[in-house]
Amino acid sequence: MNKAELLKRLEDIEWEDFEVKTAKSNLPKNCWETVSAFSNTAGGWLIFGVRQKGKKFEIIGVDHLEKLEHDFLNTLNGQKFNIKIRPIAKNYNFNGKRVLAFYIPLAKNKPVYYNSLSNTFIRSGSGDIRVSKEEIDAMYRDQSFGIKSGEVIESLSIESLSSVSINRYMQYMGRFNPTLAYNRLSEDEFLNKTQVIVDDCVTYAGLLFFGRQDAIFRYFHDFRIDLLEIPGTSYKNASPRFTYRLVEQENLWEYYFALFERITQKVNQAFTMTKNGFASANFPHVEALREALVNLLMHADYFSSMKSRIRIFTDRIEFMNPGRFPKPVEELIRSDISIPRNPILAKLFRLVRLAENAGFGFDKMINGWNSYNQKSPIFQNETDYSIVTFNLEEHGVSEKTSEKTSEKTSEKTSEKTSEKTSEKILQTIEKNHKVTINNLAKHIGVTTRSVERNIKKLQDAGKLKRIGPDKGGYWEAND
Numbered sequence: 001m002n003k004a005e006l007l008k009r010l011e012d013i014e015w016e017d018f019e020v021k022t023a024k025s026n027l028p029k030n031c032w033e034t035v036s037a038f039s040n041t042a043g044g045w046l047i048f049g050v051r052q053k054g055k056k057f058e059i060i061g062v063d064h065l066e067k068l069e070h071d072f073l074n075t076l077n078g079q080k081f082n083i084k085i086r087p088i089a090k091n092y093n094f095n096g097k098r099v100l101a102f103y104i105p106l107a108k109n110k111p112v113y114y115n116s117l118s119n120t121f122i123r124s125g126s127g128d129i130r131v132s133k134e135e136i137d138a139m140y141r142d143q144s145f146g147i148k149s150g151e152v153i154e155s156l157s158i159e160s161l162s163s164v165s166i167n168r169y170m171q172y173m174g175r176f177n178p179t180l181a182y183n184r185l186s187e188d189e190f191l192n193k194t195q196v197i198v199d200d201c202v203t204y205a206g207l208l209f210f211g212r213q214d215a216i217f218r219y220f221h222d223f224r225i226d227l228l229e230i231p232g233t234s235y236k237n238a239s240p241r242f243t244y245r246l247v248e249q250e251n252l253w254e255y256y257f258a259l260f261e262r263i264t265q266k267v268n269q270a271f272t273m274t275k276n277g278f279a280s281a282n283f284p285h286v287e288a289l290r291e292a293l294v295n296l297l298m299h300a301d302y303f304s305s306m307k308s309r310i311r312i313f314t315d316r317i318e319f320m321n322p323g324r325f326p327k328p329v330e331e332l333i334r335s336d337i338s339i340p341r342n343p344i345l346a347k348l349f350r351l352v353r354l355a356e357n358a359g360f361g362f363d364k365m366i367n368g369w370n371s372y373n374q375k376s377p378i379f380q381n382e383t384d385y386s387i388v389t390f391n392l393e394e395h396g397v398s399e400k401t402s403e404k405t406s407e408k409t410s411e412k413t414s415e416k417t418s419e420k421t422s423e424k425i426l427q428t429i430e431k432n433h434k435v436t437i438n439n440l441a442k443h444i445g446v447t448t449r450s451v452e453r454n455i456k457k458l459q460d461a462g463k464l465k466r467i468g469p470d471k472g473g474y475w476e477a478n479d
Helices: 003-011 031-040 065-076 133-142 163-176 187-193 204-210 213-219 252-264 284-299 329-334 343-351 361-373 399-403 407-431 437-444 448-460
Strands: 018-021 044-048 050-053 056-059 088-094 097-104 121-124 127-130 201-203 226-229 309-312 316-322 378-381 385-391 464-467 474-477
Touching (some): 003 088, 018 031, 018 050, 031 065, 031 127, 065 088, 065 097, 163 187, 163 204, 163 252, 204 213, 204 252, 226 252, 252 309, 284 316, 329 361, 407 437, 407 448, 407 474, 437 448, 448 464
Parallel strands (some): 018 044
Antiparallel strands (some): 044 097, 088 097, 121 127, 316 385, 464 474
């Protein structure tokens, strides 16, 4: 930061990463709160020699610049703080008035505090706030970022996993990533290769992804990914409080399908045909929501007392997750790094092509949603949780859906959506009698489970018949 940049910052009123102190002759006691806050939040500049009067700032300079600098740096390198802090130090001369500036970096291991754990602060707006015990606990859990969920549970073996979920996963992997070498592994080889099982014991990640619900509840007593549909823009103006709540699912793999199907009912998926007569599969806004959902499932802090939740209001969809993003959002958007909180979960989603191999998830969310209503998602990164919000004001929830406020009418909306899916299935099959379930799902923009359910309804109604085996057979649609 040069002199011009410093003067420009002084023209602003609110800063999250910039704080001024008078410090004419001595270091102010509250400067240590700011050091802690910057270390625990996103880093920032601490300036000595500037006085604030209301909304105006005056450069007054410091006396004994060398002594103040020496005392400050020695304190950060001494015993006052629980870790050694290495700031960047600069000084400026404004017509004989000397100003000291220190850049306090974001700490790799948090919490950072002075004298005692109770002196742990975070930055909020332009102020330093003392954190709660729950926030401190979240910081300590973040020290094991990428490690904790990979630990084994010695008392659990493969019997604690759902064979139905594992079989469904491996079938899905064979459909959507058929050339993957993992498809040639046996079930036991696959579970060991992906570290769902290590030394005959289930890992926390493996339990969350494939576990039986009763086994999961033994270690995660309140396991749930909560989805509520709220008939208003807030709980305050919603009556009733919600019109739909997703029922509990067995594990994360089962939650993914139930959540994705419900979420995508709330956005317009325009049905368009290509020149060859097939449905267009280009739904970038749906991919944006899918990315947000998968990120929620694979990056959650499952050891927090807070639980992941999705709230569908009439004007927005909110994905709230326990656990903050691993780096400031701006840095994650700017770069292509990928730092999964739960690497085993991330790998399992990537093997079935539901997650990116590199850190392009933010681009997919931003660009995909921008193409839908010219608005970008809003990313909120707090000490112990994060929120991604998709605004629905332009398109989003239809007027009919927004006006319905009872569970009964919510079910009718679901039935209409199912009817439209069935119609699209028949339209696509009329163009290609050998189309696969995999391609139907891609063309229509729904899950394979949704396609299978609607095909079953069509077959029961006598509107659709399968001739021959799964491989080599074809569909026959009846009027």
